[in-house]
Amino acid sequence: xxxxxxxxxxxxxxxxxxxxxxxxxxxxxxxxxxxxxxxxxxxxxxxxxxxxxxxxxxxxxxxxxxxxxxxxxxxxxxxxxxxxxxxxxxxxxxxxxxx
Amino acid sequence: xxxxxxxxxxxxxxxxxxxxxxxxxxxxxxxxxxxxxxxxxxxxxxxxxxxxxxxxxxxxxxxxxxxxxxxxxxxxxxxxxxxxxxxxxxxxxxxxxxxxxxxxxxxxxxxxxxxxxxxxxxxxxxxxxxxxxxxxxxxxxxxxxxxxxxxxxxxxxxxxxxxxxxxxxxxxxxxxxxxxxxxxxxxxxxxxxxxxxxxxxxxxxxxxxxxxxxxxxxxxxxxxxxxxxxxxxxxxxxxxxxxxxxxxxxxxxxxxxxxxxxxxxxxxxxxxxxxxxxxxxxxxxxxxxxxxxxxxxxxxxxxxxxxxxxxxxxxxxxxxxxxxxxxxxxxxxxxxxxxxxxxxxxxxxxxxxxxxxxxxxxxxxxxxxxxxxxxxxxxxxxxxxxxxxxxxxxxxxxxxxxxxxxxxxxxxxxxxxxxxxxxxxxxxxxxxxxxxxxxxxxxxxxxxxxxxxxxxxxxxxxxxxxxxxxxxxxxxxxxxxxxxxxxxxxxxxxxx
Numbered sequence: 001x002x003x004x005x006x007x008x009x010x011x012x013x014x015x016x017x018x019x020x021x022x023x024x025x026x027x028x029x030x031x032x033x034x035x036x037x038x039x040x041x042x043x044x045x046x047x048x049x050x051x052x053x054x055x056x057x058x059x060x061x062x063x064x065x066x067x068x069x070x071x072x073x074x075x076x077x078x079x080x081x082x083x084x085x086x087x088x089x090x091x092x093x094x095x096x097x098x099x
Numbered sequence: 100x101x102x103x104x105x106x107x108x109x110x111x112x113x114x115x116x117x118x119x120x121x122x123x124x125x126x127x128x129x130x131x132x133x134x135x136x137x138x139x140x141x142x143x144x145x146x147x148x149x150x151x152x153x154x155x156x157x158x159x160x161x162x163x164x165x166x167x168x169x170x171x172x173x174x175x176x177x178x179x180x181x182x183x184x185x186x187x188x189x190x191x192x193x194x195x196x197x198x199x200x201x202x203x204x205x206x207x208x209x210x211x212x213x214x215x216x217x218x219x220x221x222x223x224x225x226x227x228x229x230x231x232x233x234x235x236x237x238x239x240x241x242x243x244x245x246x247x248x249x250x251x252x253x254x255x256x257x258x259x260x261x262x263x264x265x266x267x268x269x270x271x272x273x274x275x276x277x278x279x280x281x282x283x284x285x286x287x288x289x290x291x292x293x294x295x296x297x298x299x300x301x302x303x304x305x306x307x308x309x310x311x312x313x314x315x316x317x318x319x320x321x322x323x324x325x326x327x328x329x330x331x332x333x334x335x336x337x338x339x340x341x342x343x344x345x346x347x348x349x350x351x352x353x354x355x356x357x358x359x360x361x362x363x364x365x366x367x368x369x370x371x372x373x374x375x376x377x378x379x380x381x382x383x384x385x386x387x388x389x390x391x392x393x394x395x396x397x398x399x400x401x402x403x404x405x406x407x408x409x410x411x412x413x414x415x416x417x418x419x420x421x422x423x424x425x426x427x428x429x430x431x432x433x434x435x436x437x438x439x440x441x442x443x444x445x446x447x448x449x450x451x452x453x454x455x456x457x458x459x460x461x462x463x464x465x466x467x468x469x470x471x472x473x474x475x476x477x478x479x480x481x482x483x484x485x486x487x488x489x490x491x492x493x494x495x496x497x498x499x500x501x502x503x504x505x506x507x508x509x510x511x512x513x514x515x516x517x518x519x520x521x522x523x524x525x526x527x528x529x530x531x532x533x534x535x536x537x538x539x540x541x542x543x544x545x546x547x548x549x550x551x552x553x554x555x556x557x558x559x560x561x562x563x564x565x566x567x568x569x570x571x572x573x574x575x576x577x578x579x580x581x582x583x584x585x586x587x588x589x590x591x592x593x594x595x
Contacts, residue, residue: 092444
């Protein structure tokens, strides 16, 4: 189908939250183009009358009893955090200066 | 003879009878790791202290008269994609370097309950994405048969550990062949249970509709014992099957194929298959026939579309699953210096923390799921998945099991396919259909390829929840081959 351009890779990288260099954009564009060209074959046999399968087993809506259970303590949950403040995950600013 | 040469079943019996202690067995394997792992690099973390402590506790419980399971005190190498609260868990990625999870995976917990001694965490392709272990951020693992070659992947550390006698057992996860392919290229046994037969809770997710934990061992019975030890329903995994574990140990002991109908998959031969692999495969099929199986050729035309469907479905699921690695709650964080927004920190963290194959798959999945492309790619791949299930269903009306080579080639040299993702993906050609349909499938050794003297694996595929058939056929073949070879295939491996 379509050839993958550097601009498309830049768009995919932005959607994927991956900061790529210019050199990487070109590198991945070439590789993704080959891969996508090869996997596009699936369309050859995927006719309208075939239902899609998202899963190997016929399972739907699996529930367990809604019972309170022990969970992680704040100390355990925060133990691997890159930054902690007042028993919470400290994260970089989310809103812009003007917000 | 060193305790590292015994099977897991033998070690369990020796420990139960008091002939050797669990501490002695654990120490023997730790010594072996110290001796050969500098060359093999199967382990990312060796847990000597906690392993010996656990072994001492097994010995004390046995001395107190407690009835222990058949694998109590036996060492096991654990793929570093299962969470372990007392050991680091990296998934082979820089983004999780030094990470210590606050909980045990269900498989980890069940290993502990069975008294298995976890001696360390094994190397893998980053986030289990790969077929060679070269995608590990911590360097490749080397095949014990030829240190310049790959041990398969993604569970290559686990296959190499068992094949080089550093552990009698190990765990793996199989998303597109990540247990069966490494088992095949290192000359050992590797089993992908029926999807949902073993719990995914605490398995760092790659492609959730495909990921399946399973066992590695040097023989079929040991694999069955481990399979039984960690499988079964788990309330923490919503895709876990609510059914009894198939009678795998009994089947491995039965080892009889008389009257069994065996289907040879017609599509898995020809171009791209190494002649020595096909020769060993045909020999194994003849052997099954001589043991009383009825062999017929079966056509599964959609199987040729399994590889492209997989390389759309698995990346799509991974692009979603790996969104959790955002540098906010655990793992690496890069660029948090007050000048970058949270979104920029996420992008810098992921760029620094993920390797090239992971980035490729995340972008490929993002592409396949994006509007305008969804129907042509992800949607079509899901339809192929239906066709593959139908092919299996039709085949299992005619036969009890399907067989094929596990891999088209033997172990390739490290570096050979590193810059060619499509060539790397071909290693999974024969193993992927069972993942897409959820079937059980095993790889057992069937000899050495004539042209390179490297191990070849035979794949046996069974219906969903028909796992015992894999073990029954695998054990029968193993027995017949070992009679012919005068012992296990691994005795042909060069000593390290």
